[in-house]
Amino acid sequence: MLFPAVFLCLFGEVENDLRTKSENGGLPLNNNRLEQWGWAEEWNKKWIKTIESMSVEEEAITAAYEPARIIADYGQKFGVITAEGRRFASLTGKFRQRQEAGGMKPGVGDFIVITSHGAQDDVKVHEVLERSSIIARQAAGNETKEQIIATNVNTLFIVCALNKDYNVRRLERYLILAWNSGANPVIVLSKSDLNDDVAFRLAETDEIAPGVPVIAVSAKLGIGKDLLDQYACPGQTVALIGSSGSGKSTIINWLTGQEEQITQEVRDDDSRGRHTTTHRELFLLPDGGVIIDTPGMRELSIWDDGDGIARTFDDIEQWAKQCYFDDCQHGREKGCAVREAIETGTVDASRLTNYHKMQREIAYQLRKEAEVSKRNSKSTKNAPRRKKRGEWRAEVEEDFGASK
Ligand SMILES: Nc1nc2c(ncn2[C@@H]2O[C@H](COP(=O)(O)OP(=O)(O)OP(=O)(O)O)[C@@H](O)[C@H]2O)c(=O)[nH]1
Ligand SMILES: [Zn+2]
Structure with missing residues (x-):
């Protein structure tokens, strides 16, 4: 066993002893809730590294640090999955200060270090585990700012409908974003029922995306689900990006087997209303694995800091x-x-x-x-006005x- 300390009980009885800080290395084998939500072996290592770098903060004196995953972003609050289930969480004062001073902002998909006192709204986010991928774009508007769409994504479905929405130049733009993210891109040509020559489009797309899998599906006719399932499987996190109306939500409903997106529980308490919560959320797939919906993009300015x-x-x-x-x-x-x-x-x-x-x-x-x-x-007094x-x-x- 590589990490003997890893499987100490972290979720069951909370040891108020400060020893837990260095000893609680990860998840107990018999607790699979976070594993269902994408926690895999690599996160045990990152968990230990993160915990060992942290000091014991105020909240952690009466509750041990626990791992969790951010599944929704409501602005001031986050929806998170903890060992006990879904909770609302907010940043500790210390984290917020770091963020205001230009530090990183947590995003949907992040694995985090929390403390929780069992109450519904009392979860505090202390730290973010090192990310394996970051899907980001240039923030909308004229600001020069990176906007995180999702993190820790294994496969990125670039969704493009096989109707007048189809545009290879736009696909190239999405591919740049995908290659910069660290996630593996897969081009999903959706609504294949609307096109008479799918084989032609597949070949055309192949040409502009060497080495990238290209698949055609129709959620309406139920064609191609097995092609998507090979990526959306246990332990994997998949995210979808694509223009508004390209069929992302329909694909999520198809894969999750839900008519309605399953966020009611969280949404009920969300003062910001329905609209924001239907977007950028992480959903559980029936056979394991998770999938992240992202807002349809009206524009996508790329944020290139890679190759x-x-x-x-x-x-x-x-x-x-x-x-x-x-x-x-x-x-x-x-x-x-x-x-x-x-x-x-x-x-x-x-x-x-x-x-x-x-x-x-x-x-x-x-x-x-x-x-x-x-x-x-x-x-800033005499700063020129922005164009x-x-x-x-x-x-x-x-x-x-x-x-x-
Ligand atoms: N013909 C056909 N229509 C589809 C298919 N999939 C989705 N649609 C329709 O396309 C429209 C847009 O689908 P959505 O799933 O809402 O698209 P979206 O990408 O989530 O859109 P945003 O939420 O705006 O980003 C809806 O009217 C769907 O019924 C398909 O396979 N075939
Ligand atoms: Zn030349």
């Missing part, structure tokens, strides 16, 4: 290595291998256009970010124009 562009446009980057000039922009330069690939029909011209566009967008974000931090470091609508925004809307 998302390089992986999404790997074919272009490979051709570019063969260009005559190292700094070739693939315009009219002599000996451009990318142009040649386009002329021979190997690469689509609009794919190159999108590649340039995504690079411009990221460069613009980075410039803006630099400006903001420069401005923040000076007096209302940047050029990048118009380009994002162009990609999302067809969707609601």
